[in-house]
Amino acid sequence: MRLWSILMAKVTHYRTVFLSDIHLGDADCKADFLLDFLDHSRIDTLYLIGDIIDMWAMSRQFCWPETHNKLLHRFMQMPSTGTRVIYLPGNHDEPAQRYDGMALGDIEIHREYIHTLANGKKLLLMHGDQFDQEVCFGPLHAWIGDKAYRSLMFVNRWYNRFRVWRGHDYWSLAGFLKSHVRGAAEAITRYREIGCAYACERGMDGIVCGHIHHPEVTTVNGTLYCNDGDWVENCSALTEDRRGNLQLIFWTAVKQSIDSDLTPQGATVHPLRDLGARAA
Numbered sequence: 001m002r003l004w005s006i007l008m009a010k011v012t013h014y015r016t017v018f019l020s021d022i023h024l025g026d027a028d029c030k031a032d033f034l035l036d037f038l039d040h041s042r043i044d045t046l047y048l049i050g051d052i053i054d055m056w057a058m059s060r061q062f063c064w065p066e067t068h069n070k071l072l073h074r075f076m077q078m079p080s081t082g083t084r085v086i087y088l089p090g091n092h093d094e095p096a097q098r099y100d101g102m103a104l105g106d107i108e109i110h111r112e113y114i115h116t117l118a119n120g121k122k123l124l125l126m127h128g129d130q131f132d133q134e135v136c137f138g139p140l141h142a143w144i145g146d147k148a149y150r151s152l153m154f155v156n157r158w159y160n161r162f163r164v165w166r167g168h169d170y171w172s173l174a175g176f177l178k179s180h181v182r183g184a185a186e187a188i189t190r191y192r193e194i195g196c197a198y199a200c201e202r203g204m205d206g207i208v209c210g211h212i213h214h215p216e217v218t219t220v221n222g223t224l225y226c227n228d229g230d231w232v233e234n235c236s237a238l239t240e241d242r243r244g245n246l247q248l249i250f251w252t253a254v255k256q257s258i259d260s261d262l263t264p265q266g267a268t269v270h271p272l273r274d275l276g277a278r279a280a
Contacts, residue, residue: 013042015118016240020049020127020210021230023092024068026057031067033235037251038074043083047115048075049210049228050090050127057092079106088113090127090211114204119244121205123224124198128211131194135187188214192227196220208238215248 023029053072057063078085085107089096100111113125191212197220199207206224215229215236226246229236235251 014239016045017043018047018228018238021051023054026054028232030231031071045084048087051092054092091129117244123206124204128209196223
């Protein structure tokens with residue numbers, strides 16, 4: 001009975017959840033973590049902001065475990081339980097872009113979309129691959145980058161298996177390098193600035209995107225920049241509460257808190273990593 005009470009207490013209601021870069025079909029997709037997050041969430045509107053299915057990865061090697069199937073079915077079923085689902089395809093699921101303005105069952109498909117927060121602020125939603133040319137990610141650069149990233153994630157996968165075996169938590173090698181390698185940090189800065197400038201030109205208060213697997217909430221010249229991250233390295237989601245406050249969640253940390261609360265009595269859990277971001 002106590003276990004059931006704990007699990008029910010962890011279900012959080014969100015006005016909006018923004019997810020991207022899930023990469024179903026890729027061996028590094030953390031579908032089990034995302035399913036767990038959805039089990040602990042009640043969502044009014046869900047935005048799937050690109051690279052939900054990784055057609056690039058599946059063209060190289062087909063990988064579709066049961067958890068990927070469960071997650072895809074979960075997305076398809078969510079409209080029937082009261083969640084509005086809006087899908088904005090990215091570059092890894094590019095063929096879906098041709099269905100802009102159409103629907104897949106009850107799931108709406110758009111290339112870009114405008115979301116109005118509960119406080120009235122307007123956010124431009126897009127995957128972010130639209131900025132590749134301006135951030136100097138040409139076709140060759142993108143191809144080389146994809147190869148290098150896959151090699152890095154292969155190392156990351158085995159390194160984290162070793163960490164788990166040693167009793168340590170998950171740690172993102174790719175995330176560490178993005179923060180400490182000068183060229184990567186500069187590319188992220190350019191991406192952030194270009195995205196905010198584009199949103200500002202459209203008369204928006206901010207932008208929500210993905211693409212670069214770098215979760216972040218900040219402002220650039222008064223324009224709100226939100227990157228909801230990914231479910232390959234960071235297991236992150238951007239959420240909005242009923243007042244319009246935005247928050248980044250890192251589910252590996254939340255899951256650890258939930259799991260630890262199943263044994264010790266009266267444990268204090270602070271599941272949400274609040275970056276103090278407000279669309280104000």
